[in-house]
Amino acid sequence: MMNPWLRALVYALLICTVILTLTAWSIWFERKFAGRMQSRLGPTFYGPAGLAQPIMDALKLLQKEWLIPETADRWLFILAPPLTVILALGSAAVIPFSATVVAADLDIGVLYLLALGSLMVIPVWVAGWSSNNKYAMLGAMRAVAQGVSYEIPLVLASLVPVILAGSMSLSDIVRYQMEHGWFVAWPPGPGLIAFLFFLPASLAEANRIPFDIPEAESELIAGVTTEYTGMGFGFLYLAEYLHTLIVSAVASALFFGGWDGPFRPGLHWMVLKTLLLFAGIFWVRWSLVRFRSDQLMKLCWRYMVPAGLVLVMSAGLWVFFRGGQP
Amino acid sequence: MTVLGSPNSPELDQLLTASFEAELLEVGGPPLVPAPRHFELAKTLRDDHGFLIFGFVVAVHFPAGQAENAAGSEELLRVIYGLRTRGKGTQLVTWQVNVPTGGAVPTLVPLFAGADWQEREQYDLLGVRFDGHPDLRRLMLAEDWEGHPLRKDYAIDTRVHPWR
């Protein structure tokens, strides 16, 4: 095997380049898809079918002046956007893209992901606070409330595959699904419901519509990102897409069998499932209006948390009555 | 919809002239009600005759010797009010009030909340003061604007100091 340091470096580089590139072109994918949904074309100008649009967007954002408000907390203001991207990229480290392609096959993969997910609330808060802007402040408050609250259904929903597979390592969960069937379909019930909880909860973590109150454009101008220009805004925007992509990848690993497929399991299945889930996520985004802040909280605490507890118990009971892990 | 004589129906004109000392002007237009009876008139119309929907407030400035003030030697400010009934067969009632020189017209805000902004607007544009208005300040123009543009002595191309 390779020198572990060399391996880590290679994988880090791979993640930074491949995943970031994939994120950039997923932005193109979303805009085209959204355009077609809205009976218009989407980007068409740069490159064939607008494929060079992400490059142009990145170039545009890079060459913009980075305006820092005088009364803003300067270092926190500058620090917050890269931090969101770093945390999002960090979560890509445990995702098993195939049986052999995984940057860090941690035994506590799921725990690591959930921990990073909760950490990601902090840079969003810092971004809003350090802007010294009432709109950003409101957005940051809402982001923290929402992010912290929805971690609970997220944890509960992620516990179901963990309980069913008996391991927190994502690769193990995928291997278990390869042998026994994808969790979204088998065992009938807990898996599907867990997925139906996992997706909204992680959408809420990622601040996507219908949970995008922290950046509710029609109410709070741009919410948390109000004062950011240029690449600062670019990072926050990128981090949101990155997080969504990671969420799709994790969901396909946890519930849809990862790199498993009807024939020739491999990396391509993982990518396909991720992209399909991603498409589903932004189909929802471009179709629904958003929740109000308190309705969001009500949905979480009054409906999802109790239901999530019942769900975890039922998964545990199922394993118990089957007599433990086979 | 309404023309040169009084725009009100004859019954309403009868009510106004009989009970509220209104006078029908020969130059046409709504009946002229003296300022002290104006609030009472609005109250009666609202409570007893079902004029629940607040219509409009129009103030007009007649400099001495102009238009309807042709015989006058001083400038005249007049305020025209309109109220409407609801539902089928809706009727509009209008009347005019002369603003006493240097004085104010009683406000209708205690009866109709809609009078608030309408009266503020007429104050803003024509300088008509409303006695008892809770918050009489400019509505359309900036707070530090000088002059009342809709008055006839305010030229349409009056220079405004540049924006600070």
Next chain:
Amino acid sequence: MAMTQTSPVTAGWADPYLDIEAYDPEADLMVLNLGPQHPSTHGVFRLKLYLDGEIIVKVVPFAGYLHRGVEKLCEKLTMVQLPPIFDKNDYVSPMMNEQSLVMSFEALLGIEVPRRARYLRTILAELQRIASHLLWLGAFAMDLGGALGGGSTLFLYCFRERELILDLFEELTGGRFHYNTHLIGGNRHDVPVGWDPKVYAALDVIEARLVEYEDFLTRNQIYIDRTRGVGVVDAELAMNLGITGPVLRAAGVDHDLRRDAPYHCYDEIDVRVVTATAGDCEARGTVRLGEMRESIRLVRELLPGLPTGPLGARKPIKTPLAEKASKGHAYACVESPRGELGVYTIGGGDNKGASPYRLKIRSPSLHVLSCLPYVLPGQSVSDAVAVLGSLDPIMGEVDR
């Protein structure tokens, strides 16, 4: 007279003159300016909100950012020159503006409009109502959902349908958005050959798509949560404030000028007025969607019966001084998509009476906006945006 009491009708609502200094000293109130630059204040409009956390305590609206002195301009231009200026008041439904202005002058001058022109005006008014409500629907969805999200999808769909109507208007008048098609005494542009089938085709498309929009919005639980019970304006408050139009009808008051004080050719047809009882944002949405359907039905009923005859009562205009009125008062109002849009004219102005002496525009949106200090306190900022969207104010006519 002493002024401490306001109308008993408003006593049950929030106090717009609340002394914010004397408000709870423990509360850490934040002042948030919603506007004048804001993605969803429907034009330049400033709403100064005093917030306790996310709950609004006091609302101070500031209008006048779009004040262009139209009423003063009306005293300088002649009556014949005014209709194109009036398009820009309620810039979303210009037909109504022109019609109210022209009706007011016709009343002042005592002109009888030929039947064909009145009939055509009715059809144009109803088509304009559909277009205006479509724009409202799109803008409202955007307010609720955001320009980058579900709201913008509905926005683009509504605009796609609105384009059908604007194309019809363009074929008729030459202008997509501001028409200048009404004259004192009639209409300027006559129905072109082949217009009727296009109207029917457009109406068919819009009616089919309205079903989709209702599914998109009115049966979506998120939309219902955002709009049910939010921003309730009840009948008494609405009437007291002078609110007319869909907002009043959503509060349960069956009042529509088309049926109750008919003008144009509305006395020849049966206008079914749509009302709701709740008075909240959802009710207003229901009323407007219902009105769209009703307008589609009215146009379908009216269009085949367009009478023959002259389109104008006067000879073609050669100079701006063509119409003169030396005196008189006139008030004419139409039922615009926002309420009672009226024009009060006093004749006998400059240019030997060719200009009005005083012209006052009774704009429905101004009255509608004045309900905000009574209705908003107690709700959150998101609700403020939803309420503002559902009231459908157009700043052009608020500020003039």
